Amino acid sequence: MPTVLVIEDEKDLADLVAFHLEQEGYCCLVAHDGATGLAEARRCKPDLILLDLMLPGMMGTEVCRTLKGAELTAGIPVIMLTARGEEIDRVVGFEMGADDYVVKPFSTRELMLRVRAVLRRKLPASEVATISLGALLIDVERHLVRVAGEEVQLTSTEFKLLMNLAERIGRVQSRELLLQNVWGYSYLGDTRTVDTHMTRLRTKLGAAGELIKTVRGFGYKLEES
Structure with a gap:
């Protein structure tokens, strides 16, 4: 405990x-x-x-x-x-x-x-088996995502993007920070790649995509509905 x-x-x-x-x-x-x-x-x-x-x-x-x-x-x-x-x-x-x-x-x-x-x-990565938010289940070790029990096919970048939000539940992540943490490069004046991937991720997650909230003019956060 x-x-x-x-x-x-x-x-x-x-x-x-x-x-x-x-x-x-x-x-x-x-x-x-x-x-x-x-x-x-x-x-x-x-x-x-x-x-x-x-x-x-x-x-x-x-x-x-x-x-x-x-x-x-x-x-x-x-x-x-x-x-x-x-x-x-x-x-x-x-x-x-x-x-x-x-x-x-x-x-x-x-x-x-x-x-x-x-x-x-x-926690060590080996101890974080799953992250569960409503219908969304993330199997950290196996890099698998399920929504309402159905497996969702994500690219490695989409999975990293989702994990970056899931590990900071309720905390807003700027587009610039997401670029650095997920793609590994600094802000170069164009964050459209973040928005594009976020749109695809939401679409793939279906109803669970609503857990990803847009903070206008800043970035994104993941929170329980």
Whole structure:
């Protein structure tokens, strides 16, 4: 059972998040300030930390920087929780080593999807057998995709594109980032190849193609219906 440490000074929110984590089958620990959370992370070495940015005494960015700078805790993934959604705050969080970023107010469903996705990425590939989203089933090891039990034939590029979204459920991926992660080259001023492949992928997935959402002017994300 994965252990998740919640470092959040708003007690009601921390209790709500802890409740939903436990409902999802996780073991949950809670700390209400940065110094206590840091000590708890060192003591129990959780599988994931949900870390508020604005904490009393010790800011979340400092907690994250300290965690990522120590060999004992560097490998623990961190999801930042904050009411501040400006791009500069996200950049700072990622520069400190955060693995994901969720802006308040957030739905607990979205947060649970982010938690699941980050923990899945932490697992060795051999332990991630399948990814299931409604009627969509992805067999990671065999590179097979099924929709409502029927196998869907995808090209290697289409499978990589789908996996890139599935491993980051609920998180928007820019066209430029998809070009880099799936095709292996940097943005050269033309992202139409991403849109073309995404259209083909949606068509092949049929009804499950609706799980892929377009974020106008930015990119795509995969989320449960």
